Amino acid sequence: MSRLQAGRRHPVRFSLNGKPCTGEAEPRLLLTDFLRHQIGMTGTHVGCEHGVCGACTVSIDGSPARACLTLAAQVDGCEVRTVESLAPSAGRLGILQAAFKRNHALQCGFCTAGILMSLDCLLRDHPRPDEATIRDFLSGHLCRCTGYAPIIRAALEAAAEMAGDVSRETTHA
Amino acid sequence: MKPAAFDYVRAETLDEALEVLRQEGSDARIIAGGQSLMAMLNMRLARPRTLIDIMRLPELARIDAKGDTIVVGAGVRQAALLAWPELGRSLQLVALALPWTGHAQTRSRGTVCGSIAHADPSAELPLVLQALGGEVHLRSAKRRRRVAAREFFAGMMTTVRAEDELIEAVSFPAAQQRCAFREVARRHGDFAIVAAAAVQTAAGVRLAVGGVADMPVARDFPRLEGSALDEALNAFAYELDARDDVHATARYRRDLVRLIGRDLVREVLP
Numbered sequence: 127m128s129r130l131q132a133g134r135r136h137p138v139r140f141s142l143n144g145k146p147c148t149g150e151a152e153p154r155l156l157l158t159d160f161l162r163h164q165i166g167m168t169g170t171h172v173g174c175e176h177g178v179c180g181a182c183t184v185s186i187d188g189s190p191a192r193a194c195l196t197l198a199a200q201v202d203g204c205e206v207r208t209v210e211s212l213a214p215s216a217g218r219l220g221i222l223q224a225a226f227k228r229n230h231a232l233q234c235g236f237c238t239a240g241i242l243m244s245l246d247c248l249l250r251d252h253p254r255p256d257e258a259t260i261r262d263f264l265s266g267h268l269c270r271c272t273g274y275a276p277i278i279r280a281a282l283e284a285a286a287e288m289a290g291d292v293s294r295e296t297t298h299a
Numbered sequence: 300m301k302p303a304a305f306d307y308v309r310a311e312t313l314d315e316a317l318e319v320l321r322q323e324g325s326d327a328r329i330i331a332g333g334q335s336l337m338a339m340l341n342m343r344l345a346r347p348r349t350l351i352d353i354m355r356l357p358e359l360a361r362i363d364a365k366g367d368t369i370v371v372g373a374g375v376r377q378a379a380l381l382a383w384p385e386l387g388r389s390l391q392l393v394a395l396a397l398p399w400t401g402h403a404q405t406r407s408r409g410t411v412c413g414s415i416a417h418a419d420p421s422a423e424l425p426l427v428l429q430a431l432g433g434e435v436h437l438r439s440a441k442r443r444r445r446v447a448a449r450e451f452f453a454g455m456m457t458t459v460r461a462e463d464e465l466i467e468a469v470s471f472p473a474a475q476q477r478c479a480f481r482e483v484a485r486r487h488g489d490f491a492i493v494a495a496a497a498v499q500t501a502a503g504v505r506l507a508v509g510g511v512a513d514m515p516v517a518r519d520f521p522r523l524e525g526s527a528l529d530e531a532l533n534a535f536a537y538e539l540d541a542r543d544d545v546h547a548t549a550r551y552r553r554d555l556v557r558l559i560g561r562d563l564v565r566e567v568l569p
């Protein structure tokens with residue numbers, strides 16, 4: 127049994143976007159704050175901080191999860207992926223991101239990182255989701271700008287592209 | 300907001316977790332998936348001195364079929380139960396209700412037992428436990444006991460669990476009877492304005508309703524039709540003592556109990 131004492135920082139180790147990540151966290155530190163303030167990865171956003179909006183969604187061991195409802199201490203030993211993992215290289219966009227851009231699936235972008243991570247998890251498990259499945263998945267996210275329709279279009283387009291149904295001549299990155 | 304400070308205990312055996320609970324009682328809280336508790340900690344509606352993480356205990360992460368009973372351990376996440384290949388055959392009502400429990404993004408971490416421990420009156424899993432007549436397996440350092448669902452829930456987010464007890468598992472009777480589930484919420488996955496489940500019984504039907512009273516309530520009805528059924532449902536709707544809140548009026552909730560109730564009864568007793 128290990129007891130991490132309140133008010134002190136304790137080591138946390140996990141895999142972040144495929145690389146080992148070590149840091150220190152008080153027991154009460156949320157994963158959102160660990161990522162943003164300790165590691166400096168600000169791609170993961172914080173909206174409501176109580177599990178309603180989905181802005182903070184990251185992938186934990188392959189499943190989409192609310193980083194604001196997760197303690198940094200809880201992911202010790204886990205595999206965490208954030209939106210920073212989606213781009214193939216600096217200055218380029220991943221397939222899902224490019225589809226969002228083409229379809230105007232983001233305006234202010236506040237909700238986008240979380241939605242991208244949910245859809246990324248979905249497409250890894252179900253390469254050809256139908257629209258109903260995508261809508262159901264998106265019910266865990268709030269977007270105040272787009273009205274969701276372009277997000278669904280982008281998700282369907284990205285799914286088709288990943289499954290090899292369309293070959294794009296140019297990817298607008 | 301951020302949680303107030305607490306010690307975080309990562310239990311490696313169940314005995315360790317029980318021992319901390321014995322010593323610290325109500326100052327300690329069990330955390331499993333944390334999908335209800337973390338929100339309460341962030342809003343400082345709960346301020347435990349110690350959190351005991353039980354998710355590293357493999358013995359709790361099990362789904363066991365024991366004869367006619369399905370036992371779901373405290374470490375089983377909602378997504379894991381939803382993905383259990385036997386679910387549709389053994390626990391049809393759970394299979395119907397689970398997709399309504401939170402969202403994919405919360406079911407991935409939230410546990411079945413955690414939702415039942417939280418005892419939100421509009422949550423689906425307590426409702427299903429109540430409708431099926433399941434049991435809660437409680438354990439402390441000193442004893443083990445099983446409590447029937449109808450005795451477990453004691454009021455708004457309150458249960459009969461003692462301060463030194465944790466939920467080790469919940470069990471559902473593997474039901475072959477006909478059953479049905481329906482829910483009305485503002486957004487799929489949000490807490491229910493009214494959720495209801497019906498299960499066929501020897502004499503008729505059991506109807507359980509969540510989101511209206513302080514806890515999910517189950518009632519057995521004989522086989523009724525036409526206006527007799529409407530009257531029985533109307534009386535039940537009033538007994539639930541619905542209240543107005545920001546999501547819906549008491550009257551709207553009673554309406555839903557009558558309408559959904561009739562649909563569900565007809566579905567399981569065609």
Ligand code: FES
Pocket residue numbers: 171172173174175176177178179180181182183192193194195
């Ligand atoms: S910030 Fe986590 S769900 Fe809103």
Ligand code: FES
Pocket residue numbers: 231232233234235236237238268269270271272
């Ligand atoms: S793009 Fe602004 S909230 Fe979704």
